[in-house]
Amino acid sequence: MAATLRTRISDWIRQGLVAAQEAGDLPAFEVPPVVVERGRREEHGDYASSVCLKLAREARMNPLEIARRVVAHLPEVDFVGRVEAVKPGYINVWLDERWLAVQVESILEAGESFGALDLGRGQRVQVEFVSANPTGPLTVGSARNAVLGDTLASVLAAAGYEVEREYYVNDAGSQVRKFGESVYARYAEALGESAPFPEDGYRGQYVADLGRELAEEAGRRYLEMEYKEAVRAIARWAVDRVLEWIRKDLADLGVHFDTWRHERSFYEEGLFDKVLGMLRERGYVVEYDDAVWFRHPDLEKDAVLIRSPKVIPEPSERPTYLASDVAYLWDKLVERGFDRAIYIWGADHHGDVPRVKAAAKALGVDPDRLVFILYQLVTLWRGGEEVRMSKRSGEFVTLRDLLDEVGPDPIRFMLLARTADAPVDFDLDLAVEQSERNPVYYVQYAHARIASILRHAQERGWSLDEPADLSLLHHPSEMALIRKMLELPEVIEQGARKLTPHFLPFYAQELAATFHAFYRDCRVVSSDPADADLTRARLRLVRAAKSVLARVLHLMGMTAPERM
RNA sequence: GCCCCCGUGGCUCAGUUGGAUAGAGCGUCUGGUUGCGGACCAGAAGGUCGCAGGUUCGAGUCCUGCCGGGGGUACCA
Secondary structure, three states: OOOOHHHHHHHHHHHHHHHHHHOOOOOOOOOOOOOEEEOOOHHHOOEEEOHHHHHHHHHOOOHHHHHHHHHHOOOOOOOEEEEEEEOOOEEEEEEOHHHHHHHHHHHHHHHHHOOOOOOOOOOEEEEEOOOOOOOOOOEHHHHHHHHHHHHHHHHHHHOOOEEEEEEEEOOOOHHHHHHHHHHHHHHHHHOOOOOOOOOOOOOOHHHHHHHHHHHHHHOOHHHHOOHHHHHHHHHHHHHHHHHHHHHHHHHHOOOOOOEEEEOHHHHHOOHHHHHHHHHHHOOOEEEEOOEEEEOOOOOOOOOEEEEOOOOOOOOOOOOOHHHHHHHHHHHHHHHOOOOEEEEEEEHHHHHHHHHHHHHHHHOOOOHHHEEEEEEOOEEEEEOOEEEOOEOOOOEOOEHHHHHHHOOHHHHHHHHHOOOOOOOEEEEHHHHHOOOOOOHHHHHHHHHHHHHHHHHHHHHOOOOOOOOOOHHHOOOHHHHHHHHHHOOHHHHHHHHHHHOOOOHHHHHHHHHHHHHHHHHHHOOOOOOOHHHHHHHHHHHHHHHHHHHHHHHHHHHOOOOOOOOO
């Protein structure tokens, strides 16, 4: 399966167009891309194209007449059963039902690789996501980030990209230092000493726990060190501890990273100095007010700060946010040579996008190779009321809380089933509710139901691996199910092209619904000996449906339960 | 002020580079299983796609203005 049905039909119609031109039935003109969409109504076929409407002006012909001539020149292909030119000038295409029936076998053969495309042609893409500050547990917002990034990565991999998942660890800069100071203070307290608690420090309970843990582990060692040095060491220790939590939470959510890139390394390895030098050479750096600024004509502001002693006095540490971003983009696109770098950011960072893009330009890197997916905020609801979250009051729902209360599957599904552009209202009551109002179970139920049918069949002595005469499949509900399964590659194509994984949960629901309707109409395991061949064919069909359902669920990072 | 996102049936949301009568779930109403999982299925009611212009054969989709909601506009990340 290298191309979607839609592309094959598009190519096919293009062939008809060209053939019509060569035969002199159509005037010579450049053939535009043949847009093919799914027929919205039964009488519009499985696929439909409106190219002829677009061509009417250039060809100076009635669009319907164009369509007729194109149809007359369409070559024979096995997957098309019927084609017609209608009303204003559409070309409607119906798939061949015998061909459809046979696809069941190819779906089964493909298994977990069904829907794989080579859209990416092996291009290397990095998806960098979550990347939350390692100064505390992950929040619900990070969960949305994680789910989006991880699923997008899966979709891109399915579409033929070579994908790497990366977590960017912000372990340089003022927040980490402040975190270190906070832990230091709690650590000192645990040992009966008093230490100044930093202004705007981290006040969560976990900070106190870390302080106590450190006191038990290290004793008075850090108290005897020079303060700044102790803070630096403690910060490293505490960041490592927090990263362990983060890693665990993400693993429980089903998210795994290939690489963890540490911001600090940009400074330790001299990458930042190198990139800053390049910017300076190219004239994009100005200095005034005792600080270093990045300037670029694309920016609305005169300049953006790169380094200032007022932010970070320590030259060895990260100067500003942008400074690291500039070093990082160079690291991604040049040093490590990714063709594309995808960033998953909260929409509150949208203002930084033009800066990073401008920096890329300044460094001579094509800014289009940087892609930013911005997602809106998540608000939690419980008992019909918004759950207010505030880190200061310590009353915020962590990803850990959510995992303990809801479990990974509903979290993933519900955070996925919305465009990134729209804010998410996460209804805690609904997420845990096991009812028809909860779409998560609707999809998983279809999978479990098929598993149950297969168990039932085996108990009755049916073999599941037996070949079958698939041409016996022709019931409308059988055909609908096959058609729906064959849509998966197109869902993957859309998701990879538009970088919008939210198509998956919608498709999953449709597939489940199509299966349930089939189940109503068609008995799979028949006890009538006369139906033996049909039973065999339907068992193949149902196995294929189970496989595709599992495939979608796995793409979404969810489980496909055998029973529930 | 400026920048970004959103505004589609009662509610939550889809809508494939502009296409044929705008879709789904939930909710409401009505109905369905003497056989494979009723966490299921079928049918019905319900929408001037925020408002006003514009672009064209054709606009929920593109452009402009306005209204309403959210976010951003730090020498924080």
